[in-house]
Amino acid sequence: MTTKRALSSLIVTVYVLLVVSLSAHAESLTVGYQTGIDPSKVAQADGVYEQTLGQKIDWRRFNSGPEVVTAxxxxxxxxxxxxxxPLAxxxxxxxxxxAFIVSAQINAAEALVVRNGSGIDKPQDLIGKxxxxxxxxxxxxSLLGALKHWGLDASKVKVVNLQPAEIAAAWKRGDIDGxxxxxxxxxxxxxxxxxxxxxxxxxxWGAPxxxxxxxxxxxxxxxPDVVAKFAKVTLDAFADYAAHKDSWTADSVPVQKIAKLTGANAADVPxxxxxxxxxDAKAQLTTALLDGGTAKSIGETAKFLKEQGKVETVLPDYSAYVSAKFVAE
Known part of the structure; x- marks a missing residue:
């Protein structure tokens, strides 16, 4: 009887552990992020997402959007x-x-930089580089859009596929011109x-x-509650930056946190x-963004990618891949 009770107790223990394990797995959340500079990195560094969601988050860093898509x-x-x-x-x-939130409208945060001494002074100098x-x-x-605007044949420019860290290393070695x-x-x-x-x-020029x-x-x-709360933390971070951006100097606490998390030089972050x-939340819900504009922009991007042979098909409508309800909630 003692053996039977012990065996029964063991079975119950294993069952409970299995249920707990499956429950934890079902509720686990893995978030893929990149090194782009944005205010929500402060909330990430401070653990605000975990506090708001009430659960642990496994943050995984990726080099580029296509890597996030694969994951x-x-x-x-x-x-x-x-x-x-990569979304398109x-x-x-x-x-x-x-897509449940537009996290950044990219302006000068991404750029085409050419090496000093490369002989590139104007767009036409890119040929053969x-x-x-x-x-x-x-x-x-953006690079393909620029070449198109300048009337340059992309096949005459040696465009190579390197991740950001590889670009920095190749630049130091002198392997690339830009x-x-x-x-x-x-x-x-x-x-x-x-x-x-x-x-x-x-x-x-037409390629935002x-x-x-x-x-x-x-x-x-x-x-849906997790996604809505994730959106709220992000938007709150945007609002905090908008209200205090003048104080986000290189030596400020928020900028130091962003620099540490992304590996960027704090002096470059502002x-x-x-x-x-x-x-902000109001802008997210307009027809320019989540209420129509974002889906339209995805479609225009897809058309361009098809012209460049990067995708095979362009869908007639991309609205199924964008939702405003999580921000609205």
Whole structure:
């Protein structure tokens, strides 16, 4: 009888542990982020997302949007940060994701910088030169948009696929003549180079770029409250920056936290923050963004990517990949 009771107790213990384990797994949240400079990095560093959501978050750092897309597609990541170009590519391939907040409208935060002494003084000088950028990223999209605007045949420029950290290393070795990229690599290469154009100017030429937070659709359907709270923390961070941006100097606490989390030089952070616009809750819900404009922009990006042979299909409507309800809630 003692053996039976012991065995019964063991079975109950194993069962309880299994239930607890499955429950924990079901509620786990993995968030994919990148090194772009934005105010929400402060909330991330301070653990505000965890406090608000009431659960642990596994934050995973990625080098580019396409890497985030791959992780989301595999199910390893439930919420991720990526740019408009990888978003358009993912949606065009029917990846079940939904953009629930525009996290940045990219302006000077991404730029084409050419090396001092490379012989590149004007756009036409890019012919025959080696320019690096992470493929299918917002920077890649901006680079292609710039070449198109300048009337340059992209095949005559040696465009190579490098991640930001690889760009910084290749720049130091002298392997590349220029790069279209974001921080912290952008801050590094600017020290010995000059800006030929940036995402803001390319946007005015007809190829705007932006960043979004996306969630797997199945996760968003099961946990709409989590996604809504995640959006609120992000928007609160934007509001805090908007109210105190003048005090976010290189030696300020918020900027120091962003620098530590992203690996950027603190001295570069204020300028990089100023290089993007961070829409508040009211702006998010307008027809220019989540209520129509974002879906339209994704479609325009997809059309451009198809012209460049980066996607095979352009969907007639991308509204299924954008939702305003989480911000509205």
């Amino acid at each position: 989301i597609a595999s199910g390893d990541v439930q919420i991720g940060n990526l740019g408009s170009s 590519a993912a949606a065009s391939r029917n990846l079940p994701i939904v 080696t320019i690096a950028t992470p493929f299918v990223s917002t920077s890649h999209y 790069a279209f990229v974001w921080s912290p690599a952008l801050g590094e290469i600017r020290k010995t180079g000059k800006t030929l154009t940036d995402a803001a100017q390319v946007g005015q 770029t932006f960043e979004v937070w996306v969630a797997r659709k199945d996760y968003a359907q099961k946990h 300028e990089l923050l100023a290089g993007s616009a961070f829409p």
